[in-house]
Amino acid sequence: xxxxxxxxxxxxxxxxxxxxxxxxxxxxxxxxxxxxxxxxxxxxxxxxxxxxxxxxxxxxxxxxxxxxxxxxxxxxxxxxxxxxxxxxxxxxxxxxxxxxxxxxxxxxxxxxxxxxxxxxxxxxxxxxxxxxxxxxxxxxxxxxxxxxxxxxxxxxxxxxxxxxxxxxxxxxxxxxxxxxxxxxxxxxxxxxxxxxxxxxxxxxxxxxxxxxxxxxxxxxxxxxxxxxxxxxxxxx
Amino acid sequence: xxxxxxxxxxxxxxxxxxxxxxxxxxxxxxxxxxxxxxxxxxxxxxxxxxxxxxxxxxxxxxxxxxxxxxxxxxxxxxxxxxxxxxxxxxxxxxxxxxxxxxxxxxxxxxxxxxxxxxxxxxxxxxxxxxxxxxxxxxxxxxxxxxxxxxxxxxxxxxxxxxxxxxxxxxxxxxxxxxxxxxxxxxxxxxxxxxxxxxxxxxxxxxxxxxxxxxxxxxxxxxxxxxxxxxxxxxxx
Amino acid sequence: xxxxxxxxxxxxxxxxxxxxxxxxxxxxxxxxxxxxxxxxxxxxxxxxxxxxxxxxxxxxxxxxxxxxxxxxxxxxxxxxxxxxxxxxxxxxxxxxxxxxxxxxxxxxxxxxxxxxxxxxxxxxxxxxxxxxxxxxxxxxxxxxxxxxxxxxxxxxxxxxxxxxxxxxxxxxxxxxxxxxxxxxxxxxxxxxxxxxxxxxxxxxxxxxxxxxxxxxxxxxxxxxxxxxxxxxxxxx
Amino acid sequence: xxxxxxxxxxxxxxxxxxxxxxxxxxxxxxxxxxxxxxxxxxxxxxxxxxxxxxxxxxxxxxxxxxxxxxxxxxxxxxxxxxxxxxxxxxxxxxxxxxxxxxxxxxxxxxxxxxxxxxxxxxxxxxxxxxxxxxxxxxxxxxxxxxxxxxxxxxxxxxxxxxxxxxxxxxxxxxxxxxxxxxxxxxxxxxxxxxxxxxxxxxxxxxxxxxxxxxxxxxxxxxxxxxxxxxxxxxxx
DNA sequence: CATGAATGAGCTTTCATTCAT
DNA sequence: CATGAATGAAAGCTCATTCAT
Numbered sequence: 001x002x003x004x005x006x007x008x009x010x011x012x013x014x015x016x017x018x019x020x021x022x023x024x025x026x027x028x029x030x031x032x033x034x035x036x037x038x039x040x041x042x043x044x045x046x047x048x049x050x051x052x053x054x055x056x057x058x059x060x061x062x063x064x065x066x067x068x069x070x071x072x073x074x075x076x077x078x079x080x081x082x083x084x085x086x087x088x089x090x091x092x093x094x095x096x097x098x099x100x101x102x103x104x105x106x107x108x109x110x111x112x113x114x115x116x117x118x119x120x121x122x123x124x125x126x127x128x129x130x131x132x133x134x135x136x137x138x139x140x141x142x143x144x145x146x147x148x149x150x151x152x153x154x155x156x157x158x159x160x161x162x163x164x165x166x167x168x169x170x171x172x173x174x175x176x177x178x179x180x181x182x183x184x185x186x187x188x189x190x191x192x193x194x195x196x197x198x199x200x201x202x203x204x205x206x207x208x209x210x211x212x213x214x215x216x217x218x219x220x221x222x223x224x225x226x227x228x229x230x231x232x233x234x235x236x
Numbered sequence: 237x238x239x240x241x242x243x244x245x246x247x248x249x250x251x252x253x254x255x256x257x258x259x260x261x262x263x264x265x266x267x268x269x270x271x272x273x274x275x276x277x278x279x280x281x282x283x284x285x286x287x288x289x290x291x292x293x294x295x296x297x298x299x300x301x302x303x304x305x306x307x308x309x310x311x312x313x314x315x316x317x318x319x320x321x322x323x324x325x326x327x328x329x330x331x332x333x334x335x336x337x338x339x340x341x342x343x344x345x346x347x348x349x350x351x352x353x354x355x356x357x358x359x360x361x362x363x364x365x366x367x368x369x370x371x372x373x374x375x376x377x378x379x380x381x382x383x384x385x386x387x388x389x390x391x392x393x394x395x396x397x398x399x400x401x402x403x404x405x406x407x408x409x410x411x412x413x414x415x416x417x418x419x420x421x422x423x424x425x426x427x428x429x430x431x432x433x434x435x436x437x438x439x440x441x442x443x444x445x446x447x448x449x450x451x452x453x454x455x456x457x458x459x460x461x462x463x464x465x466x467x468x469x470x471x472x
Numbered sequence: 473x474x475x476x477x478x479x480x481x482x483x484x485x486x487x488x489x490x491x492x493x494x495x496x497x498x499x500x501x502x503x504x505x506x507x508x509x510x511x512x513x514x515x516x517x518x519x520x521x522x523x524x525x526x527x528x529x530x531x532x533x534x535x536x537x538x539x540x541x542x543x544x545x546x547x548x549x550x551x552x553x554x555x556x557x558x559x560x561x562x563x564x565x566x567x568x569x570x571x572x573x574x575x576x577x578x579x580x581x582x583x584x585x586x587x588x589x590x591x592x593x594x595x596x597x598x599x600x601x602x603x604x605x606x607x608x609x610x611x612x613x614x615x616x617x618x619x620x621x622x623x624x625x626x627x628x629x630x631x632x633x634x635x636x637x638x639x640x641x642x643x644x645x646x647x648x649x650x651x652x653x654x655x656x657x658x659x660x661x662x663x664x665x666x667x668x669x670x671x672x673x674x675x676x677x678x679x680x681x682x683x684x685x686x687x688x689x690x691x692x693x694x695x696x697x698x699x700x701x702x703x704x705x706x707x708x
Numbered sequence: 709x710x711x712x713x714x715x716x717x718x719x720x721x722x723x724x725x726x727x728x729x730x731x732x733x734x735x736x737x738x739x740x741x742x743x744x745x746x747x748x749x750x751x752x753x754x755x756x757x758x759x760x761x762x763x764x765x766x767x768x769x770x771x772x773x774x775x776x777x778x779x780x781x782x783x784x785x786x787x788x789x790x791x792x793x794x795x796x797x798x799x800x801x802x803x804x805x806x807x808x809x810x811x812x813x814x815x816x817x818x819x820x821x822x823x824x825x826x827x828x829x830x831x832x833x834x835x836x837x838x839x840x841x842x843x844x845x846x847x848x849x850x851x852x853x854x855x856x857x858x859x860x861x862x863x864x865x866x867x868x869x870x871x872x873x874x875x876x877x878x879x880x881x882x883x884x885x886x887x888x889x890x891x892x893x894x895x896x897x898x899x900x901x902x903x904x905x906x907x908x909x910x911x912x913x914x915x916x917x918x919x920x921x922x923x924x925x926x927x928x929x930x931x932x933x934x935x936x937x938x939x940x941x942x943x944x
Numbered sequence: 945c946a947t948g949a950a951t952g953a954g955c956t957t958t959c960a961t962t963c964a965t
Numbered sequence: 966c967a968t969g970a971a972t973g974a975a976a977g978c979t980c981a982t983t984c985a986t
């Protein structure tokens with residue numbers, strides 16, 4: 001009853017490290033271009049609106065290959081989800097922070113997340129699609145779950161360090177703070193079209209972006225700081 | 237895209253106010269049930285995923301009627317968008333605030349918005365769909381634009397009043413604060429499925445909701461207050 | 473979750489007898505031509521081999537109409553099955569037998585069945601398809617079951633009458649006799665191609681057919697007769 | 709349709725009998741498992757319904773191997789047909805009959821065929837598929853034709869012997885009798901699903917099977933016997 | 945006013961088969 | 966010898982929409 005009548009290639013990490021032949025390399029390229037195309041198309045049109053035909057066309061491949069490598073449209077969507085999570089995680093890991101300087105580090109975190117969402121609208125769009133589908137796919141993916149904890153762990157370290165130095169209020173929840181930062185960055189990116197119409201201004205203008213980030217930086221710091229130096233922080 | 241397939245009944249604002257006959261009332265009921273069904277279906281499945289067939293079925297009507305009353309699927313989506321904006325505006329208008337008590341009023345605003353998003357997931361879902369489609373429909377709708385300014389106007393009034401009383405910092409942007417509140421409430425609702433998977437906890441549990449609102453209330457107030465009465469606010 | 477998004481016309485016997493309009497008559501013609509085409513195509517190519525595309529083409533209609541009137545390929549197959557059963561039943565009902573003359577009547581039954589199978593290869597072919605699918609469809613069809621009992625009831629009457637007259641052996645089972653007659657006629661028709669290859673002769677030649685029927689007539693009568701008048705029956 | 713895509717191993721009768729090496733033995737095993745799988749799958753799903761993918765999966769091999777060893781799906785079907793004919797012939801050959809005891813031998817023939825059909829539903833199912841396809845494949849197969857005559861030859865011997873002993877009527881056709889026996893056994897097996905629905909009883913129950921064989925034994929003997937010993941045969 | 949019938953493009957998926965190492 | 970990769974046609978089915986009374 002399993003769907004794949006054709007033996008699928010063992011996607012993912014190969015065991016014993018052979019030198020890949022020409023054929024193998026081309027195959028991997030095909031698979032990857034399909035995945036990249038899927039991310040692009042699903043991000044632009046959603047899971048329902050993004051057809052396998054369009055994905056194949058964007059990848060310069062054939063619809064059939066999607067089924068060869070991924071098995072189904074839905075499985076391709078899961079793979080796309082996992083990939084954007086993986087990329088986000090990777091980018092996050094590259095963000096080196098100094099716990100000894102909690103204020104600057106916290107600012108850096110906000111800056112990173114705002115920048116990431118803006119430079120990766122496909123991340124935001126795919127997550128929206130997944131939420132439209134009530135998290136059906138992510139729930140099934142073991143891999144996606146693994147990427148979770150790191151970000152909050154980092155924040156927690158910063159909060160503890162800040163509190164130890166007497167800079168931050170003690171007892172703050174890293175999870176809550178993470179949500180606040182994510183919400184501010186995500187919502188601005190995700191809803192930029194309706195917000196632009198609603199507010200009558202273009203939220204994608206650089207000044208608008210800068211102003212928003214400054215405001216949130218301010219708000220986040222005020223949320224955590226033990227003592228508010230009236231001038232300094234307000235005019236960040 | 238031409239919308240006049242058949243002479244449509246004058247959908248929308250009736251001109252001279254006649255007493256509606258039986259026929260007219262039945263027609264209006266059909267139209268409304270279609271609209272309600274559209275909101276439900278589009279919210280659940282998105283614009284692409286929600287078919288006119290399903291909408292007609294949910295409304296207990298015929299697909300043909302959608303074309304009769306709305307002209308096209310897209311026009312029906314626009315009508316659905318307008319309707320949820322209208323409802324939101326209406327709810328907002330029912331929120332009576334006392335500018336003389338800016339702190340309590342601000343808390344009430346946060347509470348209202350958090351509650352609205354939670355009780356009206358279709359509002360959140362439809363806006364997400366619209367943003368996936370890059371604001372294509374809202375941009376065309378005159379009506380939706382009208383609903384914009386009220387909310388921010390109210391906030392502005394509160395901020396001014398608070399500043400005048402020496403409670404709030406002066407010079408704060410109502411727009412920025414509005415976005416922060418909206419972001420915190422919206423993101424939590426919109427992304428509850430991926431977040432629940434990501435965080436490994438159920439964000440729809442009452443305690444989780446309460447905790448989140450408390451945190452945001454705190455954060456919002458810390459953002460605006462001129463002086464922080466250490467205990468009171470911290471332990472909101 | 474029901475499959476038909478479009479309201480399907482109430483297939484089958486209409487309740488209150490209105491005079492059908494032009495439109496209605498055309499619709500019925502469409503439906504019937506699709507059903508006829510389905511019987512033809514399924515009989516020739518089987519359930520799997522017969523595509524809805526081909527059926528639509530043979531009917532001079534559109535594939536879409538199959539879904540409009542029948543809902544699915546499988547449901548169309550069920551309708552085809554029911555129709556050939558109905559036709560067989562109808563033909564059987566037209567066979568008027570005189571229980572007072574059991575020998576002649578029995579001969580007539582054999583003759584009828586042999587002729588029916590030969591003139592209606594689609595009946596045989598569709599039943600074969602249904603058996604390949606392990607009776608999955610017929611089991612679900614209430615209507616098909618209704619057509620069952622008549623044939624055997626008639627045979628039973630003949631056997632009783634013959635026994636009462638002292639012509640037939642008493643205690644014979646109509647069901648067994650029915651199966652024997654059906655088997656002989658059906659198998660000859662159903663397996664005519666492999667048998668022709670196997671035997672090296674064309675079983676569809678009129679003489680071959682006549683010879684076979686004569687043999688079976690003889691065999692059936694010898695099975696039921698109480699006394700065998702050596703010459704008479706042997707050279708039927 | 710051209711079948712030489714790659715130099716095929718000499719499928720079928722090996723010429724000069726060399727001792728097979730390890731490679732050769734593995735190859736033969738692959739070929740045989742594919743053939744066995746093909747018989748199983750074609751029997752269950754028909755020629756059109758049985759996909760090469762499923763056959764390869766059941767065989768635990770690759771689709772490509774089907775083309776390697778057999779050249780095409782159709783050629784594989786022909787091979788499957790030939791194989792089941794071969795098996796049937798082989799089983800028939802193991803049936804040793806004593807022409808001096810024609811009645812017992814005839815009974816044994818009926819018993820053998822009934823048992824074979826029942827224990828080898830794939831034989832019945834494949835022949836049905838082949839007949840659906842109008843004998844297209846068997847006509848092309850030299851080998852299948854060879855298996856024909858034996859069975860009827862045996863019956864002919866029995867009929868002659870019986871007639872010589874005065875037990876059987878003279879002049880009976882072995883071919884006709886063979887068809888009658890085959891029809892009775894085959895039809896019961898082939899149509900067991902529709903018949904079970906039609907008759908409202910389970911034809912696969914042991915008692916039903918026994919009753920049917922007894923009835924047919926009786927009928928066959930009554931067809932051939934010159935004189936009927938009233939009691940003995942009637943209550944077979 | 946209202947609604948069954950019709951329509952064709954497009955969807956996801958599976959098919960048998962061939963290519964290239 | 967063996968097998969992953971590729972291919973395009975065709976499958977069943979759903980879609981939004983229009984026709985015609």
